Amino acid sequence: MDFFDRFTIPPHDDPMLYASIVAIGLVSIAIVFGVTYFKKWGYLWSEWLTTVDHKRIGIMYIISALLMLFRGGADAVMMRLQTAVPDNSFLDAQHYNEVFTTHGVVMIFFMAMAFIIGMMNFVVPLQIGARDVAFPRLNALSFWLYFAGAMLFNLSFVIGGSPDAGWTNYYPLAGTDFSEHVGVNYYNWALQISGIGTLMTGINFIATIMKMRAPGMTLMKMPMFTWSALITNLIIVFAFPVLTIALLMGTLDRQFFTNFFTTGDGGMDMMWANLFWIWGHPEVYILILPAFGIYSQIIATFSQRNLYGYKSMVASMVIISLLSFMVWVHHFFTMGQGAVANSIFSITTMAIAVPTGIKIFNWLLTMWKGKIRFTTPMMYSVAFIPLFTIGGVTGVMLAIASADYQYHNTMFLVAHFHNVIIPGVVFAMIAGLIYYWPKMFGFLLNERIGKWAFWNIVIGFCLSFFPMYITGLNGQARRMYTYSEASGFGPLSMVSFFGALLLAVGFALIVYNVYYSFRYAPRNVGDDPWNARSLEWATHNPVPEYNFAITPNVNSSEAFWDYKKNGHDLFKGGIKDIHMPNNSGWSIILAGIFFVFAFCFVFHVWVGVIIAFVGIISCLLYRSFEKDDGHHIHKEEIEETEKKFGGAE
Amino acid sequence: MKLDSKNLPLEYSTETNRMNILGFWIFLSAEIMLFATLFTSYFVYVDRGVGSGPAGAEIFELPPVLIETFLLLTSSFTIGLAVHAMRINRVKAMIGFMIVTLLLGAGFLSVEVYEFIHYFHIGATLQTSGFTATLLTTLGTHGAHVTFGLFWGIMIIIQILRNGLNARTANKSFIFSLYWHFLDVMWIFIFSFIYLKGMM
Known part of the structure; x- marks a missing residue:
């Protein structure tokens, strides 16, 4: 039985934990049973699990991201509940550590990243008039590797124990001396696998955007979301290898007893912090730039004006991407670099506010004198501007190195980064999802329920996080599972808990909205329900498999608007046969083997590691010798589909 | 050979091929970041991460390193010749040069294995200190890339033998040559900044 002991959950026994194990088991059985009962396995396999279609991969990313949003959201509510009153005993210290760690990891890696990559998958090929991405099979592999990583990470909760050293996973706390159980191994391997997937996404989208734009679409005629995707993927390609190495070193330290991040024998614990944030700060911009791109699309559409300052928008994103690699030290001003280094990083950090400010003004000037329509996506965008600005201003406060000694690791910081991530990334993704919903599924989400959800989320957000600014300045440290009554943090923490509940209600309303609207x-709804401007709206809703029957001919960043209003001839020539890639189960199988590989590695089950490694090599060999030239959709077939949509061209 | 749109070499001849080559260049830029991270860490650990273990000057030996350098640089030359043979459609010569390349690569790896065993015997193991861990991880990452390249190269040779030289196999061979040159460039950095600098 010694072998099986390692899979138990050592740090604590908690009835809630067993309840959730049972719940996870029941839900899994229900899903398997449901799919079998409705005889959907074949459909699921041939249409979704093996698909290489960028639209379906995008939708799968978004569904996974929403699932992870609810997992991370449950963690968030648990934390707020625990800290709602002083000296609470709902969670013990160890459990609380695990909850804030998994909340951070799940929200950043498996929710936000998946959401933006899902959006890029769905929107970018449509915006540039391409059939698919450059490497469709690789794209499917990216998704399944991400999914394998996400599932592995979530498994830690019920087998072996969750990581508990914070999402930043600082050593020596994350080393074997202080985190004995396998939690941090899970962290290393889950992020390693999904990180490889993300890196491949980066390569894929750079190649796609550089090479597959429709005729006439020069770089400076790309829609703004595609620009943001290009910059984001460049950052991905240059930032993620740093994380790969940092995680490798962490794995070697924990599982092979090396001395990278230990405190003896030449190890340097601060190396991890440096490497982590050299990846981690660009990661922040990987998250926010696509959000900026989405806002640019939505604000221009619903102000019914073209985007103000296109060139400055592009330039500011390029500057942000460069600066993003030069600011990482501001995450640990208090950890002893000395005044010179701190000053330099303080100034580069503040400098980022300049290009970001330019973007804020551009959005404001886009709305200036526009005929604004307050649809739900537009309401999120309008709420984003002031809320994000508050987050940005508190960011500049944190950038002042000397003042940071007061704010460092307090709730002020927690308030700050939620203040940029939630109105920045989360609002953008919800707005983008509602905006592109008709393109994905062919119907609109209900506006009335959508607006109820919006108000819940916005008010809930403000109630949750603004009190933290105050308690943080009063000295409340982050990541503490409880506090005394004498500290006086009680009332504001209770407000924060109510805010978290409102947020939960808001997200529940979004789910209800999907059900109701379905x-x-x-x-x-037609092909253009929003009176939109850029190229992705020039095809049907929902988008047919081949995207555009005729490759569009583009003359500006708002080609569809020119087509509607200025008589631009978007579709020249007739329908021809279209070459499409074949579906393949290879990606999901390979990612599944990666999952087994990592799982065995986490628990030092070397036999399993070797078998899985052989499996991975076999998959690569199979792919090397495979001949797959794709297939053609014939002209007649396309004409028939087009006729069904109301015969556009 | 002149590269204009009418007279493209075989490996660039299809849209997929051109895309693959661009994609691989982007992948190489990620690889550069990977090695840059390792080098940066190495430079941090080389002086301050020695702990109670040996320093670089105490363990580095010039002869095996020189042999490794000689083997790998020569293999970079021969893979260049292989691509040249491919361009002038001399399939046999191409395969010959690829085999020579892989043999040189295997020779490089053998010497590197010897080098690692040597380090182990003189007490510079992965676990000894921050410095040895970074050194061996950097060398090991490079060595793992070469090992992967060996198997990859064998698969490409098999495919050329089975299917002849066509757009697909030419594309694979060309991308393989990019990879092999890249490993060579990384080795030049390792040789200069790890070994030579360490022995000074």
Whole structure:
């Protein structure tokens, strides 16, 4: 039985934990049973699990991201509940450590990253008039590797124990001396696997955007979201290898007893912090730039004006991407670099506020004198501007190195980064999801329920996080599982808990909206329900498999608007046969083997590691010798599909 | 050979091929970041991470390193010749040069294995200190790339033998040559900044 002892959950026994194990088991059985009962395995396998279609991969990313949003959200509510009153005993210290760690990791890696990559997958090829991405099979592999990483990470909760050293995973706390159980191994391997997937996404999208744009679409005629995707993927390609190495070193330290991040024999614990943030700060911009791109699309559409300052938008993103690699030390001003280094990084950090400010003004000037329509996506965008600005201003406060000695690791910091991530990334992704929903599924989400959700989320956000600014300045440290009544943090923490509940209600309303609209929303929304401007709206809703029947001919960043209003001839020539890639189960199988490999590695099950490694090599060999030239969709077939949509061209 | 749109070499001849080559260049830029991270860490650990273990000057030996350098640089030359043979459609010569390349690569790896065993015997193991860990991880990452390259190269040779030289196999061979040159460039950095600098 010694062998099986390692899979138990050592640090604590908690009835809630066993309840969730049972819940996870029941839900899994229900899903398997449901799919079998409705005889959907074949459909699921041939249409979704093996797909290489960028639109379906995008949708799978977004579904996974939403699932992870609820996992991370449950963690968040648990934390707020624990800290709602002083000296609470709902969670013990160890459990609380695990909850804030998994909340951070799940939200950043498996929710936000998946959401933005899902959006890029769905939107970018449509915006540039391409059939698919440059490497469709690789794209499927990226998704499944991400998914394998996400599942592995979530498994830690029920087998072996969750990581508990914070999402930043600082050593020596994350080393074997202080985190004995396998939690941090899970952290290393889950992020390693999904990181490889993300890196491949980066390569894929750079090649796609550089090479597959429709005729006439020069770089400076790309829609703004595609620009943001290009810059984001460049950052991905240059930042993620740093994380790969840092995680490798962490794995060697924990599982092979090396001395990278230990405190003896020449180890340097601060090396991890440096490497982590050299990746980690660009990661912040990987998250926020696509959000900026989405806002640019939405604000221009619903102000019914072209985007103000296109060139300065592009330039500011390029500057942000360069600066993003030069600011990492501001995450640990208090850890002894000395005044010179701190000053330099303080100034580079503040400098980022300049290009970001330019973008804020550009959005404001886009709305200036525009005929604004307050649809739900637009409301999120309008709420984003002031809220994000507050987050940015508190960021500049944190950038002042000397003042940071007061704020460092307090709730002020927690308030700051939630203040930029939630109105920045989360609002953008929800807004983008609602905006592109008709393109994905052919109907609109209900506006009334959407607005209820919006108000819940915005008010809930403000109630949750603004009190933390105050308690943080009063000295409340982050990551503490409880506090005394005498500290006086009680009332504001209770407000924060109510805010978290409102946020939860808001997200529940979004889910209800999907259900409601799926049942009751009218299906004949047409191809252009928002009176939109850029190229992705020039095809049908929902988008046919081949995206565009005729490759569009582009003359500006708002080609569809020019087509509608200025008589630009978007589709020249007739329908021809279209070459498409074949579906393949290779990606999901390879990612599945990666999952087994990592799982065995986490627990030092070397036999399993070797077998899985052989499996990975076999998959690569199979791919090397495979002949797959794709297939053609014939002209007649396309004409028939086009006729069904109301015969556009 | 002149590269204009009418007279493209075989490996660039299809849209997929051109995309693969661009994609691989982007991948190489990620690889550069990977090695840059290792080098940066190495420079941090080389002086301050020695702990109670040996320093670089105490363990480095010039002869095996010189042999490794000689083998790998020569293999970079021969893979260049292989691509040249491919361009003038001399398949046999191409395969010959690829085999020579892989043999040189295997020779490099053998010497590196010897070098690692040597380090082990004189007490510079992965676990000894921050410095040895970074040194061996950097060398090991490079060595793992060469090992992967060996198997990859064998698979490409098999495919050329089975299917002849066509757009697909030419594309694979060319990308393999990019990879091999890249490993060579990384080795030049390792040789200069790890070994030579360490022995000074």
